[in-house]
Amino acid sequence: MQNNKRVVGFILLIAGAIMISIPFFYEWKQNQKTAALEEALSLVSQSDEVDLASINHLSLSQSELDEVIELEIPAIELKQKILPNTTEENLSIALTQIKSNQTLGEGNFTIAGHRGYREDRHFHSLPDVPIGAEVILHDKEERYIYEITSMQVIDPTYVEILEDKPNQNELTLITCTIDGKKRIALQGKLAHMK
The missing domain is CATH 2.40.260.10 (Sortase)
Structure with a gap:
């Protein structure tokens, strides 16, 4: 009985940690995309020829950046x-x-x-x-x-x-x-x- 309570408690603890981490993970992904956007815009402002494929997490095309x-x-x-x-x-x-x-x-x-x-x-x-x-x-x-x-x-x-x-x-x-x-x-x- 004691072991069952520990297992349930451990499962609830893990589930709670996952639930708490989801917003942080989502924000981390957003920050990667925002940083990619800022990097691309910076490069585009400096040069007409930019290799956008070299920028990780960028989801915009050259025409959208323009x-x-x-x-x-x-x-x-x-x-x-x-x-x-x-x-x-x-x-x-x-x-x-x-x-x-x-x-x-x-x-x-x-x-x-x-x-x-x-x-x-x-x-x-x-x-x-x-x-x-x-x-x-x-x-x-x-x-x-x-x-x-x-x-x-x-x-x-x-x-x-x-x-x-x-x-x-x-x-x-x-x-x-x-x-x-x-x-x-x-x-x-x-x-x-x-």
């Missing part, structure tokens, strides 16, 4: 890369463009990001961005500066928020609420380009 832009929100000290396509894998390592074939400074430029549990990742602090804050999108040549005009909590099915409005150049940033049941949407208008 389309990567950067989002900066000074009010929450955020600087993140934005990948051109929204996939689960891309969302795990960076922010993503929601709509395909978007053009910076034209229409409603839409960006999605996971909330993240760490303060320095993805859109963790997006709800803390105040109305009137600047949001800057950087591509290789220009900076597009938007001013946040609204924040709202919406249902995941409210996709109309992503639509272009006639003669309006906007930005929409989307993340989940903490419980994941709703979405937080920040919108801003294009103030100017530099």
Whole structure:
């Protein structure tokens, strides 16, 4: 009887250790992919001819790397890369463009990001961005500066928020609420380009 209790206790201990280690393993895998992305972007910025096959854990093509832009929100000290396509894998390592074939400074430029549990990742602090804050999108040549005009909590099915409005150049940033049941949407208008 005593041996059975020890065996059960040992099994529960091992199961608990595995359960605790799963998030750490997942984060370790994410960090590898993020580091690969950063390495690739650094190499691409230095040279036109880069052997991407030499970069371990890189899941993006040369054309996708060429389309990567950067989002900066000074009010929450955020600087993140934005990948051109929204996939689960891309969302795990960076922010993503929601709509395909978007053009910076034209229409409603839409960006999605996971909330993240760490303060320095993805859109963790997006709800803390105040109305009137600047949001800057950087591509290789220009900076597009938007001013946040609204924040709202919406249902995941409210996709109309992503639509272009006639003669309006906007930005929409989307993340989940903490419980994941709703979405937080920040919108801003294009103030100017530099």
